Each structure stands twice: as structure tokens, then as C-alpha cells.
Amino acid sequence: MSLIPKETVDQIIAQADITEVVGDFVSLKKKGQNMWACCPFHHEKSPSFSVSPAKGIYKCFGCGKAGNSVQFIMDIEGTSFPEALKYLAKKYGIEVPEDNPTPEYAKEQSERDSLFIVSDFANKHYQQNLHQHEQGSIGQSYLKQRGLSGNTIRKFELGYSLDEWTDLTDTALKAGYQQKYLEATGLTIVKEEGKKYDRFRGRVMFPIHNISGRVVGFGARTLKSNDKKSPKYLNSPESEIYHKSNVLYGLFQAKQALRMQDMCYMVEGYLDVLSLHQGGIENVVASSGTSLTEGQIKLIARYTQNITVLYDGDAAGIKASLRGIDLILENGLNVDVVTFPEGEDPDSYIQKVGDTAFKAYLKEHSQDFISFKTSLYAAEAKGNPVKKAEAIREIVTSIAKIPDTIKRTVFFRSCSLIFDIDEQVLISEYNKIHLQDRQQQHKTGSPADDFAPAPVPEEPEKQVSDGDLLKRYEREIVRMLLNYPDKLLDDGLTTCQYMLEQLEDVEFRTPLYARLMELIKERLCDGTVPSAEDFINYPDQEIRTEATNLLSDPHELSHNWETHSIFVPTELDLLPYGAERAVLRLKWRNVELLLKTEMEKLRLVTDPQEQDRQLNNILMLKSLHSQLGDMLGIVVNR
Structure with missing residues (x-):
């Protein structure tokens, strides 16, 4: 179990605005009462991802992902419930009490979370080296020489790795971090004979953040000009949390500016990003020397459809990277290009001409790709x-x-x-x-259509099984209870009171809906009306997900109907009728299933008296079934 106190969990959930949380990752547009976007969890061209500010939930009607703010962070980051809560607590300035983890809690932490935790420790250690260790002055001198201010250094969390073989490894192990996680993130290299040492030594450290701001890897520049054996730049290897093809340097710091400016400047190196950001051009990211990938393009597309690639003044380099731009075009984004004078790159040129002249240069020399x-x-x-x-x-x-x-x-x-x-x-x-x-x-076997998936031939309609139909009717009951629990019906009863009273003797056969019904009854027994929040924020993920699905509606009535004074009744307007029909349908289906069971029993009965009793039961059930069918307007029973 999470060690975060329940009152703190409740405070985090209450303050985590779903629109703000999702808006950090996806560009939302208002349509009706909800916000819509292309889903961040699967590729699509028409928005099917809905956010309901009123209900505090998101739902993709394409891939089915759904939940509240905490679940969204879990889905987008692939992290655990406690880590998602900590992320939101940090975002909203909520202090989470730090308890010493128990062995059970430590064991519960996922491998992925452990890699994040170790990376965060390393990041803080490198920053501490830069600002407090005597060797840090070497790194500070280099960064100041490159024109970076203290604010920029702190904002991008730059650090320094000491020129020692095992500084980070020894410090981490002493602090209680496990060697296997240091090795899994690439921070520590372990040889076959058991010898271990730090991957990064004597280098300025550029932490690489994912889109939510968690450190997933590092870029590191050596400051030894006479060392010909070591590469100038060294990066973290691929790991469970660091996939170069799905990460862009500076995106975490740039995402708000990307949305505000509706433009992304794409550069090549870390210092290009830092210098431009410092110069007031904050909507800038870097592919960090790797070829642009579809994953990186999709990250940018969450915030803007416009990319301007800033090329160094190197003709051979420009020619070599042109094919990567085709991938941007293929994903439907608009691409512009700016080239700099020969021998210049974005970093050197902005240092040379200054912020104002640099911005003017971008405007004057930008042209479509x-x-x-x-x-x-x-x-x-x-x-x-x-x-x-x-x-x-x-x-x-x-x-x-x-x-x-x-x-x-x-x-x-x-x-x-x-x-x-x-x-x-x-x-x-x-x-x-x-x-x-x-x-x-x-x-x-790929789609043959020009730019859309090939149409899937319609399959012949399959007959709905008894179990599926029963599940559908049980689902409808639970859906109405979650959406309208305290709404008054014509007889003065609430939806909750009416339905539970009518279904008092009906046993739900679908396990999930049976659980939800029990939870609803528990709330009523405690003297409280069950609310949507009770289930959206429930600890069990299966309950959370299904509750979100039941509370999500893919269709909204256009406001134009009201503008033209055309009254179209909503489900709420017809709630008394809908609640009665839902109850009758479930009863009708249960009687029908019971009737089938009794008919099967009759075939096995040989005693004449028992046969008479069984026939009377069947006649009674048939009469009830017929009555319910008449009330529902069913002429031909299934």
C-alpha cells in the first residue's frame, strides 16, 4: 500500500484539475461542454479523446483509455499510483509527508519507478557537484564561457560529474540505492570480473527529461581537450525509461511555449536549446544528434502542427538530414527551414548577433521546406x-x-x-x-488507402448471447445509478432509491457490476448518496476504469439546437421513463433466463408430481415474462 496518508491523497485528487493535467501533454480544444483532442495513446487523425471538466475524467472512444487525473499520469508515464500522486502533488505544491519506506513498500515499488528514483538521485548529485564541490568550478567556468546564466543552468538542472572513477556509484550505494538499478540506467558500468565504475566522469551533465519532467537519461560533454580516446559527447544507453526515439531534449521546458506560439523550433544540440531558450525563444527542442523519429514528431504534434528546422551552415549536413523532414510531412505537419551562414549554428549565431537580431533573422530567412x-x-x-x-x-x-x-x-x-x-x-x-x-x-498487408486505413469489411451481425445481453442490461442499471443517483423521479424517489428498491431481489451475475452495486448499497447504508467521485477515485483500477467508461458520453447536443429554439429532450428530461425501462429490461431478461433453466430441469424430471410442480413454475414464469414483455412493448419474445 502507498504510505501517502488518505487525507493527502484526497487533497491531491481534489486539486488536480483534469483539464490542466491533460493539457500539459495534449492540446485540447473546447467542443460543447467537453474538451477534445487526438488521443496521446494511439495514432489517430480525428479527435476521439474527450476530457470532461465537470466530471474530472478523460476517455478515448478510440482505444478505450479512461480515468481521472491520477490515472492519466499513470497511463502517459507508465508509472505506479503512488508516483502519479507525487507528480501531481509537486505540480500543485502539495506537501507529501515523507515516511521511511517499509520493506513491504520498497518491494511494492515497480522496477520502472526504481529507475526513475535512481535517475533523480543522480541528477541531484550532479547538480550538487556543480554548485558545491571544488571540482564543480571547472564545469561552471565552461558553462559561463558558453554564455549561460545561473537561471538557465538551474532551470535545465545542469550538473557536473567528478573526474573520479566511482564517485556517483559509491555515493548512491551508501545512500541505500541498489546496484542493479544504477546498472540498468547506465549510470554504473559493471565488468564481468565484478569491477564497477561511473559511466560519466569529468563531464558537464545535461539531464534529459521526459514530457512530465522526470529525468530519464543524461547527455554529458567532456571538458578534456587532450583526451582523444573519449567521445566529446556521451549519452545514457537505452533503458526501460529512456528511449531516444521517443524523447526530445528541452520539450519539458518548452511545451507551454510551443502551445502559446503554435510553433516548434527544432535544433540539433543541447547548447542550441539552452542559448535560444535564454534568448527568449523558449519554443525550442533538440533531437540530440539522433535522426528525427516518428515518435518524436508525434510528441511535437501534441502541442503544435508547425515545425521550423534550424540548420547549421553546413551544406553537407543539410543534405544528409533532408530525408528526416519527409517523415514530418508524412505525419501532416507544416515544415519551414532556416539556414545560418557557413560556420555558424543557432548557439554561435545568437551569441554573435544577440537576441533581437537573431529573432529578426528567423523571420526573414524562414521558408517552407x-x-x-x-x-x-x-x-x-x-x-x-x-x-x-x-x-x-x-x-x-x-x-x-x-x-x-x-x-x-x-x-x-x-x-x-x-x-x-x-x-x-x-x-x-x-x-x-x-x-x-x-x-x-x-x-x-499495410493499409492500401492513400492516407487513411483501408475500410474494414462489415462482418455479418452476430447474435447476442444470453450472457452478453444480461451484461448489457446490468451495465445500463449501474450507468444510470452512477450518472443520476440523486435525481428525483416522478414518484418523489431518487433514481438510486427507486432502482435499488425495484431490484432488491435481483442478483447481478456480472462480477464487476455486482461489485459496483454492492459499493453503491454500502454508500447508502452509510447515509451518503453515492457520487461519481467515489468510483472515479476508487483504489481498485478495474472499478475506476469502468466507472469512467460509464460516466463518459461520446455524443453532445449541439448548442445550435438551442439557438434555433428547437427543444430536443435529453436523457435527464426522460429519466423517469428511462429508469423504469432499464429496470423492466433487466427483470425481463432474468425471468427469461430462469425460464430456460426451468425448462431444462423439466427434461430431467421423471416423477409425475415433480413434473406438475415444475410445469406450474414454468407457467408462472411464462405469465410474468409475458407481462414484462407487454410493459416493454415486446411483441415477439426472444
Whole structure:
């Protein structure tokens, strides 16, 4: 069990606004009473991810993920319930009492959480080295030489690893951290003969945060100019919590600015991010020297659809990285490009010209990627027909990645003017590429449609089993109890009172709904009306998830109906009718199942008197079944 006191848990849940929590990770747009976005848990082009501020829940109607603020952090971070609570407590400035963990609690901590905890310890240790250890002055001198202020150093939590073999390892083991976690995060290297030593020594440390601000790895720069054997930059290896393809340096510090500016500047190195951020350009991230991946693009797409790539003034480097931009186009984002004078990179150039001139340079020299690539290839192919043909094919390949038909048409026209070639020739070439892609997708079983999954043929409608139908009717009862427990019906009873009174002798057969019904009855026995929060925040995850599903509605009535003075009754308006129907349906189904059971028993009975009794039972059940069917308007019984 978590050692966080219940009153602290309740305070965290009460203060954790679902819109704010989800909004840190996803760009939400208001539609009706709810907020909507493309789901962060699966790839989709049309928003099916809903956040209900009133109920304090989220629900994806595509993949089924659902829950409250705590569950969202657990889902997005893959972390435990206690760690998610601590994350939210930190966000809202709530102090969590620190108790000494019991052996049982320590054992309960997941492997993943342990890796986060060890990484956080290392991060604090490196910061302490930078600011308090005598060797830290070496790191501070370098950072000041690079023009970084104390505020920037603290904001990005920069540190220093001592030039000693086992400083971090010894300190961590002495503090009680296990060697296996130091090794799993790559902080400690262990040789076959048992010798162990620190991976990072004598380096400035750049902690790499995930999107929620937890340290998952490190980048480290050596300060030894005479050491030719060690690489200039050294990164943490891949681990359970650190996957380079799904992390962007600086994204945690940039995410609010990305949303506000609706633009992401993409650079290559740590210092590029730090210098631009310090210069007032906070919407900047770095791929940290790795090729841009689809996972990284999807991270950016949560906050903005616009990316501007800032290239160093190195023609060979630009040419080598162009293919990575095609992936951005393929994901439907808008891409601009800015290049710097030869020999300059974003860090050196902003240091050279200053913040104001740098921002002006970005505005003046920004151009869309297709135009940039077309001009680049056109200049190289000038006077050479063979190179020109290759260049056109290369440009068309990039344009083919763009999902939007109108954008493709505009770029074809622009390309035809620059290369002085008929637009129809470009379109024909595009059709060839598109046909090849379709054929390849067909071979691999991938969707054959242009930019959307192939339609799934409809399966013949399957007959609903007795068990599934009963489950559906039980679910409807619980749904209404959770959504409208204290709403008054026509007879003066609340929904809760009416339904529980009518179903007093009905036993729920679906285990999950039977549990929920028991919990509802317990609340009433305690003298309280069950509320949605009781179940959304319930300790058991199965209960939490199902309660959220039952409280989520994929459909909202457009406000235009009210604007045009058209009255459309809601479920609440028809609640007395709906509650009665739900009760009758469940009773009808239970009687029908009981009738089938009795019919089966009759086949096995041989005693005449017992047969008479069994027949009387069946006749009585048939009469009740018929009465319930008449009340429901069922002409032909199932």
C-alpha cells in the first residue's frame, strides 16, 4: 500500500484539475461542454479523446483509455499510483509527508519507478557537484564561457560529474540505492570480473527529461581537450525509461511555449536549446544528434502542427538530414527551414548577433521546406539534365508524403515554376510513386488507402448471447445509478432509491457490476448518496476504469439546437421513463433466463408430481415474462 496518508491523497485528487493535467501533454480544444483532442495513446487523425471538466475524467472512444487525473499520469508515464500522486502533488505544491519506506513498500515499488528514483538521485548529485564541490568550478567556468546564466543552468538542472572513477556509484550505494538499478540506467558500468565504475566522469551533465519532467537519461560533454580516446559527447544507453526515439531534449521546458506560439523550433544540440531558450525563444527542442523519429514528431504534434528546422551552415549536413523532414510531412505537419551562414549554428549565431537580431533573422530567412529543398536541388542541377531529372524525382517524393491534397497541388505548381517543367509531368511522376507505394502496402498487408486505413469489411451481425445481453442490461442499471443517483423521479424517489428498491431481489451475475452495486448499497447504508467521485477515485483500477467508461458520453447536443429554439429532450428530461425501462429490461431478461433453466430441469424430471410442480413454475414464469414483455412493448419474445 502507498504510505501517502488518505487525507493527502484526497487533497491531491481534489486539486488536480483534469483539464490542466491533460493539457500539459495534449492540446485540447473546447467542443460543447467537453474538451477534445487526438488521443496521446494511439495514432489517430480525428479527435476521439474527450476530457470532461465537470466530471474530472478523460476517455478515448478510440482505444478505450479512461480515468481521472491520477490515472492519466499513470497511463502517459507508465508509472505506479503512488508516483502519479507525487507528480501531481509537486505540480500543485502539495506537501507529501515523507515516511521511511517499509520493506513491504520498497518491494511494492515497480522496477520502472526504481529507475526513475535512481535517475533523480543522480541528477541531484550532479547538480550538487556543480554548485558545491571544488571540482564543480571547472564545469561552471565552461558553462559561463558558453554564455549561460545561473537561471538557465538551474532551470535545465545542469550538473557536473567528478573526474573520479566511482564517485556517483559509491555515493548512491551508501545512500541505500541498489546496484542493479544504477546498472540498468547506465549510470554504473559493471565488468564481468565484478569491477564497477561511473559511466560519466569529468563531464558537464545535461539531464534529459521526459514530457512530465522526470529525468530519464543524461547527455554529458567532456571538458578534456587532450583526451582523444573519449567521445566529446556521451549519452545514457537505452533503458526501460529512456528511449531516444521517443524523447526530445528541452520539450519539458518548452511545451507551454510551443502551445502559446503554435510553433516548434527544432535544433540539433543541447547548447542550441539552452542559448535560444535564454534568448527568449523558449519554443525550442533538440533531437540530440539522433535522426528525427516518428515518435518524436508525434510528441511535437501534441502541442503544435508547425515545425521550423534550424540548420547549421553546413551544406553537407543539410543534405544528409533532408530525408528526416519527409517523415514530418508524412505525419501532416507544416515544415519551414532556416539556414545560418557557413560556420555558424543557432548557439554561435545568437551569441554573435544577440537576441533581437537573431529573432529578426528567423523571420526573414524562414521558408517552407518544399520550396527550400526545390531551390537547393535546382541550384545543384543547373545545366545538368541528368541531375535535374534526379532532383525533380527527389522533390516529388517529398511532396508525395504530404497528406493534404490542396498543399500537394500548391507545391506541384511551385516546383514546376522553379524547374521550368510542366506541372502535369510532376503529377504523373507522383502517380507512379503513389502506385508503387500502394503495391508495396498490399504486399506487406499495410493499409492500401492513400492516407487513411483501408475500410474494414462489415462482418455479418452476430447474435447476442444470453450472457452478453444480461451484461448489457446490468451495465445500463449501474450507468444510470452512477450518472443520476440523486435525481428525483416522478414518484418523489431518487433514481438510486427507486432502482435499488425495484431490484432488491435481483442478483447481478456480472462480477464487476455486482461489485459496483454492492459499493453503491454500502454508500447508502452509510447515509451518503453515492457520487461519481467515489468510483472515479476508487483504489481498485478495474472499478475506476469502468466507472469512467460509464460516466463518459461520446455524443453532445449541439448548442445550435438551442439557438434555433428547437427543444430536443435529453436523457435527464426522460429519466423517469428511462429508469423504469432499464429496470423492466433487466427483470425481463432474468425471468427469461430462469425460464430456460426451468425448462431444462423439466427434461430431467421423471416423477409425475415433480413434473406438475415444475410445469406450474414454468407457467408462472411464462405469465410474468409475458407481462414484462407487454410493459416493454415486446411483441415477439426472444
